[in-house]
Amino acid sequence: MLRPQVYFDAALTGTSFGCLRGVFQYLPDPLATTAGNFPTVREVSADKGYSSKTNANAIEKEGAMPLIPFKSNAVEPPADSARGRMYHQFAYNRDDFLTHYHRRSNVETVFAMVKAKFAGNLMSKSPEGQTNEALSKFVAHNRCVLIQAFYELGIESTFDATSAPGQRLALKGMAN
Secondary structure: OOOOOEEOOOEEOOEOOOOOOOHHHHOHHHHHHHHHHOOOOOEEEOOHHHOOHHHHHHHHHOOOEEEOOOOOOOOOOOOOOHHHHHHHHHHHOHHHHHHHHOOHHHHHHHHHHHHHHHOOOOOOOOHHHHHHHHHHHHHHHHHHHHHHHHHHHOOOOOOOOOOHHHHHHHHHHHHO
16 A cells, blocks of 8 residues: 555545645644554645645644645745745755655555546445445555556466465464
8 A cells, every 4th residue: 555654635544635725724633643543754745725834833743844835925934933944945955845745746646546447436425435445446456556567577476375375374274
């Protein structure tokens, strides 16, 4: 599945976010939930719609570095604030900022692939069913990627009882 990095505007713990006017105010709650589920959150990448003092403070509160570009009309904030540190990274360390920020394009590509391959909507009605359905789509996507890698790299896969993992499973089954 995905590495334990938090990416916004693509998805966060199974919940999709769009960059709609005013949606940025919802960032702190799902960020706190995600930080509670992963041992460390080092970076949070988001698009310009999430560029606010509240979000920068929430991200720093979780011990992560905010990677959110500023809007073209942004005024430089005070240097001793979370938003000021974010602005300094954005304005004066642009290459480093962009290297980290563009990692989010990887996860956006994965979400686009999953939506294209398995449809973008969920058919389940309950929240638990929707979560399971979404996770199943990612499991299926990961299997497709592995199968494609096997073919492209010429890896021969053996899943019979004589292979090492198969032997352990067969022996475990005989012991019962």
